[in-house]
Amino acid sequence: MPKIKKSNDEWKRYLNDTSFKVTREGATERPFSGQYNQFYDKGIYQCICCGNELFDSSKKFDSGTGWPSFDDPLSSTSLEELEDRSYGMTRVEVRCISCSAHLGHVFDDGPSPTNKRYCINSASLKFIKSKNE
Numbered sequence: 001m002p003k004i005k006k007s008n009d010e011w012k013r014y015l016n017d018t019s020f021k022v023t024r025e026g027a028t029e030r031p032f033s034g035q036y037n038q039f040y041d042k043g044i045y046q047c048i049c050c051g052n053e054l055f056d057s058s059k060k061f062d063s064g065t066g067w068p069s070f071d072d073p074l075s076s077t078s079l080e081e082l083e084d085r086s087y088g089m090t091r092v093e094v095r096c097i098s099c100s101a102h103l104g105h106v107f108d109d110g111p112s113p114t115n116k117r118y119c120i121n122s123a124s125l126k127f128i129k130s131k132n133e
């Protein structure tokens, strides 16, 4: 998939301030502040920057952390995972594969057989409601 590259000025034109800071600067939204934290409608979550399909609502669970959490991505090829050693921790950062938007982090303490907990900022996601509902 071709990489989408835009300047920060271009991204700022169609992202709000929070989404810009999260996706392009790697910020983290405050816990329990995001619009998708307690949100369980059926549909698909896309990258807010480029529309790449990232997560299905059926994989979303309430982790109690204050951020939307998923135990599996829609496709292993829609994300890229990078080692993140910021803040004195070693974590695995999750980015959109097509536009490199920062999404959140993935941890190995999920409740389901995947053991994965994708801890994702609401500000990096765009929800598309399922048409079959």
Ligand SMILES: [Zn+2]
Residues within 6 Å of the ligand: 047, 048, 049, 050, 051, 052, 096, 097, 098, 099, 100, 101
């Ligand atoms: Zn993207």
